[in-house]
Amino acid sequence: MIDWTDRHCRYFHRQLSGRAVLFTEMVVADAILHGPRERLLGHDAAEHPVTLQLGGSDPAKLAEAVRIAADFAYDEINLNVGCPSDRVQSGTFGACLMKTPELVAECVAAMKRVTTLPVTVKCRIGVDDQQPEQVLPEFLARVIEAGSDAVWIHARKAWLQGLSPKENREIPPLDYDLVYAMKREFSKTFIGINGGIADLDAAVAQLAHVDGVMLGRAAYQNAGLLTGVDAAIYGETPLPDASPQGGGTASFDWLALRDTMMAYAERVMADGGRLHHVTRHMVGLFQGFSGARRYRQILSSEATKAGVGPKLIAEAFAAVDLSAGPKPAVRDGATEAARLAG
Known part of the structure; x- marks a missing residue:
């Protein structure tokens, strides 16, 4: 990695x-x-x-x-x-x-x-x-x-x-x-x-x-x-209905995440970093969500431009339908085989 x-x-x-x-x-x-x-x-x-x-x-x-x-x-x-x-x-x-x-x-x-x-x-x-x-x-x-x-x-x-x-x-x-x-x-x-x-x-x-x-x-x-x-894995809270992708749920506080990452990006930029140093790691967040493609486009194409600030993260999040959660995924044979092998 x-x-x-x-x-x-x-x-x-x-x-x-x-x-x-x-x-x-x-x-x-x-x-x-x-x-x-x-x-x-x-x-x-x-x-x-x-x-x-x-x-x-x-x-x-x-x-x-x-x-x-x-x-x-x-x-x-x-x-x-x-x-x-x-x-x-x-x-x-x-x-x-x-x-x-x-x-x-x-x-x-x-x-x-x-x-x-x-x-x-x-x-x-x-x-x-x-x-x-x-x-x-x-x-x-x-x-x-x-x-x-x-x-x-x-x-x-x-x-x-x-x-x-x-x-x-x-x-x-x-x-x-x-x-x-x-x-x-x-x-x-x-x-x-x-x-x-x-x-x-x-x-x-x-x-x-x-x-x-x-x-x-x-x-x-x-x-x-x-x-x-x-x-x-840790049983800390009652498990919500898991998505078919085995991960994120609609009940997660996505807006709190948005605000936290905007504040963090602001700190990074104040220390001389660039917005895409943060946002490049966020591109894969909303797989399966409605609006995820536009979310990825915003973070991938806009975050490297001069003068862009943390508000771009809010713009990207706004493109996603956070209420519905991810759509069911169609597993390919290799993924399904790996899952069953576990």
């Missing part, structure tokens, strides 16, 4: 769910050691609970990055061993580290020594020609023994040669059963699942097998589903 889940995205998502744990975009340890720390690590107090996701393969550098991050009061530190992008591979971190579980274990141990926060790992089930049922148990055993408090598993292999990052999210087949087996084998460790989970119905179904569910692009591209998280 590099360049996606920045601080403005996380502030927006927090308005939709008070309980979901938010993850930062992956921040490289070297960047923290040598780059603009406030820009890389700064966040709004409203974002909590929020996890700092780190990339790196040098235990000493990761430990130093964790020490520096202590001043920014995150709730958890996560080591990304799942990203398959070319620029990540060139830095010898991300999914290619699945090939060196002993090094990942050293990284986890080094990070644990310098913080009292939970340290967790996000990984794939394997990479390239590895046999996941053979390598994943060994990988988990090593990182858990090193002190990892939880492991988030993207239930696909990553093909580091021959597939793009986008293809790596779609082409390698999902193997939920292997992740479930890992939860049974490592029953005392928090095991979370990621990959192919498109809505809240599928997320809830996964919780019969694992301890947590991670949504990435599904939550970004259809942010409205986050309005159902606190009820569906």
Whole structure:
């Protein structure tokens, strides 16, 4: 989620769910050691609970990055061993580290020594020609023994040669059963699942097998589903009738969200930011609502123009019929298969 889940995205998502744990975009340890720390690590107090996701393969550098991050009061530190992008591979971190579980274990141990926060790992089930049922148990055993408090598993292999990052999210087949087996084998460790989970119905179904569910692009591209998280996952309030898209409901206080995001955008612009830094993360909010297309057009085409201010958010919201809620969605075969697999 590099360049996606920045601080403005996380502030927006927090308005939709008070309980979901938010993850930062992956921040490289070297960047923290040598780059603009406030820009890389700064966040709004409203974002909590929020996890700092780190990339790196040098235990000493990761430990130093964790020490520096202590001043920014995150709730958890996560080591990304799942990203398959070319620029990540060139830095010898991300999914290619699945090939060196002993090094990942050293990284986890080094990070644990310098913080009292939970340290967790996000990984794939394997990479390239590895046999996941053979390598994943060994990988988990090593990182858990090193002190990892939880492991988030993207239930696909990553093909580091021959597939793009986008293809790596779609082409390698999902193997939920292997992740479930890992939860049974490592029953005392928090095991979370990621990959192919498109809505809240599928997320809830996964919780019969694992301890947590991670949504990435599904939550970004259809942010409205986050309005159902606190009820569906945490049981905080009586669950309204869920939409067929597994998410947002007409009962959510959309106008309060509008006002909150206008005020936030005003603060961002007063600090030298631009309106589209905020609104680019809001484009996917109203999937299925009448007027959503016009809403997207307003935020996509107008927010980058000179002189435009937070009132544009009100204009975009005014284009949507907020009273009716989203229309029923027609699921495609892949989405339905992913839902039933949960």
